[in-house]
Amino acid sequence: xxxTGDEASAMDNISRAPxxxxxxxxxxxxxxxxxxxxxxxxxxPAPAPRKPHTNSDGGVETAEEAVEPAEPDxxxxxxxxxxxxxxxxxxxxxxxxxxxxxxENMNKLTSLKYMEMKDISINISRNLQxxxxxxxxxxxxxxxxxxxxxxVSALEQAAYKLDAYSKKLEARFKKLEKx
Amino acid sequence: MASVExxxxxGQSVKGLLSDKVGSCSGDVIALTRQVLKGSRSQxxxxxxxxxMVIQEDAILHAEDSxxxxxxxxxxxxxxxxxxxxxxDQLRHLLK
Numbered sequence: 001x002x003x004t005g006d007e008a009s010a011m012d013n014i015s016r017a018p019x020x021x022x023x024x025x026x027x028x029x030x031x032x033x034x035x036x037x038x039x040x041x042x043x044x045p046a047p048a049p050r051k052p053h054t055n056s057d058g059g060v061e062t063a064e065e066a067v068e069p070a071e072p073d074x075x076x077x078x079x080x081x082x083x084x085x086x087x088x089x090x091x092x093x094x095x096x097x098x099x100x101x102x103x104e105n106m107n108k109l110t111s112l113k114y115m116e117m118k119d120i121s122i123n124i125s126r127n128l129q130x131x132x133x134x135x136x137x138x139x140x141x142x143x144x145x146x147x148x149x150x151x152v153s154a155l156e157q158a159a160y161k162l163d164a165y166s167k168k169l170e171a172r173f174k175k176l177e178k179x
Numbered sequence: 180m181a182s183v184e185x186x187x188x189x190g191q192s193v194k195g196l197l198s199d200k201v202g203s204c205s206g207d208v209i210a211l212t213r214q215v216l217k218g219s220r221s222q223x224x225x226x227x228x229x230x231x232m233v234i235q236e237d238a239i240l241h242a243e244d245s246x247x248x249x250x251x252x253x254x255x256x257x258x259x260x261x262x263x264x265x266x267x268d269q270l271r272h273l274l275k
Contacts, residue, residue, distance in 0.1 A: 064192045085205060092212055099225040106232050113239055120246045127253040134260045141270050 216222070 065195050081201075081205075085208065088209070089212055092216060096216060096221050096225070099222065099229070103225060103228055103232070106229065110232070110236075110239065113243065117243055117246055120243075120250055124246070124250050124253050127250075127257060131253070131256055131260060134264075138260075138263060138267060141267055144270070144274065
């Protein structure tokens, strides 16, 4: 990850070149100086390939990549880059946060539903207790009604028997009257 | 992670290497973030929890309907008991 020998010297040249130029030039010429800066920085590594170990590769000519002219303020670009990175990372994390928020809302609604059901259950329980108490108070009367019903049934049976006996009696009386 | 790419490429300027390095570091940060989120399995677990909640919602609504019907039936029973109190008075009168 650390810059090696060639890169370290080249990067030192890049860092030194804008400082030297900014001390001499005005801000209006700052863009041109910074434009020159990369050129100087590009020029400074130019000797790097001329170092012995690159020349030992056979003196191959190096060519610099064709790049667009550098933007005037690198700090702004860096700030912009980090801001956008932060926004992106925040967006990635916001997705999970939104899932948690969704679950939280669902849980809250479910807890409200359960509270309503609890209230309804409490009302039902109270009403059923009242009903049981009233039924308990009615129980003697219901027993009396059952007794009455049994007695009426017994009375009905007795009435049937009496009716049958009276019919027999009538038939015997008529028989005796005919004699 | 990118040690091979940090070697000076033949014919490439230092600025190009720097921009590549910055780009690769940004990509690594993004990949790390995504891996952390993926490894925590929060998306799967939260999604599964939401699906389970949706499945249970039907049962909860049905239970609420049943409870409301029970409350209505209980109210009707109370009306019947109130009516039977009148009959209770009549019975008391008859049995005397």
